[in-house]
Amino acid sequence: MTNLLKRYPLPVIVLAQLFGTSLWFSINGVWLSLSAQLGLTESDLGRLTLAVQAGFIAGTLTIAVTGLADRFGASRIFALSSLLGALVNGGFIFAAGAPPLDFALRFATGLCLAGIYPLGMKMVIAWTPRYAGAALAWLVGMLTLGTALPHLMRGVTLGMPWEWPLMTASCLALAGGALVLVLGDGPHLPRSNGRLPLSQGLAALRMPQFRAVAGGYFGHMWELYAFWTLVPLLIGRELQRLGQSDAWIPWLSFAVIGIGAAGCVGGGRLSRTLGSEWVARRALTVSGAFCLAYPWLGGLPPVLLILLLIVWGIAVVADSPQFSALASATAPRESVGSSLAVMNAVGFGLTLPAIWLTSGLWAELGSGVVWLLIPGPVFGLWSLARYRKQAAVS
Template sequence: MIEFLRRYPLPVIVLAQLFGTSLWFSINGVWLSLAGELGLPESQLGSLTLAVQGGFIAGTLLIAVTGLADRFGASRIFAVAGLLGALVNAGFVLAASQPTFGFILRFATGLCLAGIYPLGMKMVIAWTPKYAGAALAWLVGMLTLGTALPHLMRGATLGLPWEWPLLGSSVLAFIGAALVLLLGDGPHLPKSTGPVPLRHGLAALRVPRFRAVAGGYFGHQWELYALWTLIPLLAGRELSRLGLGSGWVPWLAFAVIGIGALGCIGGGWLSRSKGSEWVARWALRISGALCLLYPWLSGLPPQWLIGLLFVWGLSVIADSPQFSALAAETAPRASIGSSLAAMNAVGYGLTLPAIWLTTSLWSSWGVWVALLLAPGPVLGLWSLGRTSKRH
């Protein structure tokens, strides 16, 4: 069994990533049923999403400060995080009616995700270093599908208790943890046995090219998770205009978010001939243009708007694996895990104000909140432009 898994390490890692990251938006996927049953406002969805993001940031900072990602096997950290994440996600079933405990459990879920996503990136680099951009594209594609998966599970279980898809995410995370534990660590990265101080994780920021790439990633992050949080609301608006019921929302939300996996994989394929930076630039240009244009086009027929949502979902995540590949190329070799964790921590920190702003203003601004996402791609492109001037 173990030998079979090690013969196909990339499929194993990306499948485990898909299963593990289904925890990320597990509450968002069941929100309509959960809110209807417990009478929760839309602002509560924003709070719970922020809790996960906050936990992820705290977890990535913990990894960067302690150097855990470079001191211990990535597969073991991933497995422990997946198991604990499955347990705390399942615990939300008991705490859903108690906002404080629910917030704490979602924060804990974010902490666990910090041991899944960055460590998954390190495992991909350790097992398949030759085509990091293409390999990471598959990994982030699975993160995207994992994010969308709760919406699919909710759509497939309409009429059933909302607890079922939530617990299903926990089962998937447990399976993902087991797969990674059996696979083990790859052979292509040096192992560190001593402490890795935070300054080592941040050392890459002294490299001009890494700093410029990180700036592009930060702009991308400002847009990404806020848009993913808004997708059910944007989808619901267009479905309502078509006269369709709310039961179609999870299906459309899954499709719009999930198509981003194709954007990642297609971008990874293009990166082998065009380069990671070329893919990242074009993805930022397309998604940034939609941030600016979507509100002005909101009076078009709903079918057109749904089509634009698919283009947005495809482009908004396509640059993410390319930023990770570019960062891995320039980070100090002995502290890749800590460098990526530090970059993730800052990037996910920027998702907090973006999510808070857009969800808070949705009820009064509607689709015009998309304009608040535009600074991310604009600043990201400006930062990437600095890499050209240095080459």
């Protein structure tokens, strides 16, 4: 079994990533039933989504500062995080609508995800380093599908208790952790000698090219998770205009978010010939254009606006794996895992104000809240321009 998995490491890692990251938005997928049953509001959704992001940030900062990602086997950290994540996600069933315990459990879910997502990236680089942009595209594609998966599970289980999709996500996380544990660590990154300084994960930030790439990633992250949080609300607005049932919201939300996986994989294929920077710049330009134009298009037919959301869903995440590939290429080889973790920590830190602003102002601004996302793509493109200049000189 182990030998079979090691013959196909990339499919194993991306499948495990899909299963593990289904924990991320697990409550978002069941939100309509959960809010109706417990009387929760969109602000509560924002609060609990922020809890996951805050937990992820705390976890990745811990990994970055301590160098845990480069001190211990990535597969073991991934598997342990999947096990703990499955348990705390299941525990939310008993704490839903009971603050602050519900917040604490979602925060703990985010902590566990910090041991899944960055470590999954390190494992991809350690097993398949030759085409990092294309390989990471599959990994981030699975993260995107994992984010969308709760919406699909809710669509499939409409009419059933909301607890079922949450338990399904926990079971998937357990399966993902088991797969990675059997696979083990890859052979293509240097092993730590156990004497890395605690600040090793921060060393990459002193490197100009890494900082420029990270800046592009930070602008991308300001937009990405706030957009994903808004998707059910934007879809619901158009379904209301169509006079259609809210039962379509989870299916269409899955389509808009999940289609991003195709954007990641397609961008990965392009990166093999055109380069990661080229793909990242084009995707960020397109998603930024949607941030600017979408509120002005509110008078268009609802079906057309839903189709535009699907196109936006492709562009908004297609640049993510390319930023990770560029970061892994410009980070110190002995601390790739910790360097990616610190980039993730800062990037996800920026998702907190973006989610808070957009979810909190939805009732007042409606679709106009997406204008608040524009600074992200603008800053990201400026930072990528700096990277191009530095790469041309070096």
